[in-house]
Amino acid sequence: MDADAGLIREMHENYVCVLADPEARPELGLLAARLSAERNHAVQFPFIAWISYEGNPVAWLPLRPRDVEDFASVWENSHAMVSKIWSESPRYVIFNSRRDNANRTTHLAMGAEEPVGRPAAMEAALDAAGRIAALYDPASSSIDGSGGLVPLTAVNFAATVALDPATPPGLQSRLTRLVEGLGATILRSPVVDPLDRGMFVGRRAEGWALPVFTKDAGTQSAASGAYARSHALTGSREFLAGAESFATVNETLFGEGGEGIGDYLALLGHVPDGRGFLWTQERLKELLSPDEFDVATAVFGISGLGNIPAESDPRRFFFRRNSLGMARSLAEAATTLGRPEAEVQALFESARRRLLAQRRELLQRAEHLIFEGTRITAVNARHARALTALAQVTGDRAHVERARKVLDYLKTRHYSEDGGLMRIAAGTRHEGVAARGEDYALLLDALLALYRLDLDPAHLHWAEALAAETLAKLGDKDAILLETPPDDRFGIFPIIHDAMVFGPSTWGTIYNPLGQLQQLGPRPEFEALLAAIRSRLVPALEKDHPFIHTDFAAGVLAEARGCLLLLEGDPEEAVFREMHQAALAPEFDGIVLVHLVPGLPSAFQLPEPTSGPKARIRRHGEDLGEALTAASLQQLLRETLASE
Known part of the structure; x- marks a missing residue:
């Protein structure tokens, strides 16, 4: 396009042209997905949208690969159509786009007619796990309906549910077969590059022989986390080696230039x-x-x-x-x-x-090669979360230190002068971008996962402040969570991130960490948001392909346990360390863990610590028992989960 001076001139003479980056502003990708769905089209990039001066979409066009190769003629036809409509009736264009956009905004504000309770949400989440198991085809080693994406979130979810002792044995068995079969197929296929050991973002067609020749850091994090969880379920050394390799690739391939990791490595143009x-x-x-x-x-x-x-x-x-x-x-x-x-x-x-x-x-x-090294909060938080998953299944403290280093980088570099979280920190040659919903959600998830491992109360204080900031900046009058701060929105209409279109969704991801904070200290504003998410996503989970809501389903199952484990004592004592390690077994992931020490966040409603070391377990505020050794703690936890 940049080589066609006439085309460039025509674009600028007729329109105010803006090149928008959906990596920096993910709401633009969500906007493109929502507009594409209105025409029953799959979202593709590049994506062109004609926007009225009021900020309302008039026309839009997702560009297929062949459209990109013949962009001049595609542009000519599109420009002629838009120009014709505008010249014949500009008032009609403005009125129609305004009305359509008002309808979108009204639709987004509508929730379910009835609230959805936690038991119903748990039932829907287990049903989603069963549907995913049923969609797995061992012959083709794929999940029907997953398209060209590598179904890492489905593998992770399947392993998580199969590890849960409360899952029915038949479903556990089916999900384990999915994890073993699909996990091995993906790992041995060309979708995993044997030359640099990174995973490509997807596949071009049926089967696993032709990958899309692009890699990004988010895919490596998702792969590392999924294979760490799969190793916990199966004990496969191959899966563990894959999990460690993908985490390392993130730092070697995308960590050029020191602190933090960049975004993606892509091919520019046709190879x-x-x-x-x-x-x-x-x-x-x-x-x-x-x-x-x-x-x-x-x-x-x-x-x-x-x-x-x-x-x-x-x-x-x-x-x-x-x-x-x-x-x-x-x-x-x-x-x-x-x-x-x-x-x-x-x-x-x-x-x-x-x-x-x-x-x-x-x-x-x-x-042909392009490296986008911009440091994005969500990308780095996902990497830190993957490292915590590795630390959990290996017991290797080096992974804990790597995760802590990433989060320390975000704390020192990704906050503005007024103290607000940034998606992209301001640099010498670019302005910063305020944090989006996915940045808050993924960072909250990483902070609480790291706390389980190192019990540093500083992570809880940061998480508390971050949750409050999230609701203050992204909450709206309907108790839903927007993706973009209202004062930094690119016109159009309020954007929500309620499904896994390009990766973890804000609503699905934040449900688990917000539920954990709610167990530690109930707050009405947290409960209102959790209820609003359930009322909108449980019906979607029952109706849509479960593949796009597994982050929410996993959070629902974790929250449904309603269990809180209180550890007391000196972390340097052997008995305390053994009990802590026992509580970190993947089968107990749904149990919220806290070390009772002075100086925890004031919003937490927890008992004062007594003499230790010991562990107490509570459910819905009721004490269920205590343990003084790792063995007795494991037995107590299993009995508690089995009694649900």
Whole structure:
């Protein structure tokens, strides 16, 4: 587009043109999704919207890949249509767009006719888990309806529900099969890049052989968290290795320049024939030594005709090309080749480095690669949350320190001078962007997850202040949570983030941490928001594809436990440490944990600490018992959950 001076001139002569970044302002992506849904179109980017001077959408167009390649003619047709409507009846355009937008705003303000209680929400969440298990197809190793997305949230949710001792055994078994089958398929497929060990954002077509050649930090965090949870369920070393690898990729691939991690690594423009990602057998022979080629062939399943199946490439556009995935493990390849595993591993590493260097050279030479290194609060909070999941299943304190370092970075760098959270901190060459709903929700989730591990009350104080700021800046008169502060909104209409369109939703993500704070100290404003979310999302969970509400469903199941574990004593004492470690078992994730010490937030309504070490468990304000050892605590917790 930038090479067509005539097109650029025509755009600026007829319109006030604004280039908007949905990464910096995610409400624009949500706006595009909502407008696309009105026309029964899937949202795609780039996305063009014509907006009236009043801030009302007049027309919009999601651009498909072929539209981008032929943008000049697409623009000509669209511009002619909009110009014609405007020239014939500008008053009609203004009136209609104003009325349509008023209807959208009214629709957003409408909630369910009846409140939805916690028991009904829990029933809906368990039903959603059962529907996800039913949608899993072992033959294709996919979840029907998940499209091109890698269903990491579904895997995480399935593992979470299967780990819960209160889940019916039949459902546990079905969900475990999903996690084992789908988790292994994704991890061994070309969607996981064996060259830099990162995960691509999705797949292009049926099957898992053709990825979308883009990586982002959010996908690595989601993958790390999902595979950590899957390891907790299955004990799979392969899953644990994947979880640790994805967290490391976030820091090595997106952590350039020191503190925090950036956003995404993408391809700019078309990469001919998948160059740098898809390889012919002949080209691999040229690049690798004979021994390296033999190992690559055994591991990746290289073929002279290509290894991409017809269902992934029905038009055979990538005929004779091979995508790279771990079709065989290194141990299996060693057996196939009849060579020592250590030798195969060394040859694979040298082949991997050689191919990765070739890819980088190809993409840099063609100027196809773009790295967006902007530090975004939500992106970093998701990374910290993934590190806490790793710390929980490994017991490795190094992961705790990594998570703490990320959150310390956000605390020191992502607040404005007046003390408000920022999505993007102001820099020397750009203005800052105020925090959005997903920033608040993901940061709250990360803070409370880290508190479970290190019991630092500073995290609780920060979480309390953050929750209050969230409601003050994003709450509205209907007790719902908006995605964008009203004074920083891009016109149009109030935006809500109630479904997992591009990742975790604000409403779904914030439900669990807000519910935890409510258990520690009931507040009417928290209860009103939790009730408003339930009244709107439980009907959606029952009606929509459950895939897009698993963050909310997981929060509902955690909140339904209604259990509070009070730890007392000196963290340096062995008995205390053992009880704390026992309480961190994934099966007890739905239980809110707090260490009774002086100086907790004043809003918490907790008993004064007594002599320790010991643990007390309460449900809905009623004391159920206490334990003095790790073994007795585990027994008490299991009995409590089983008695629901």
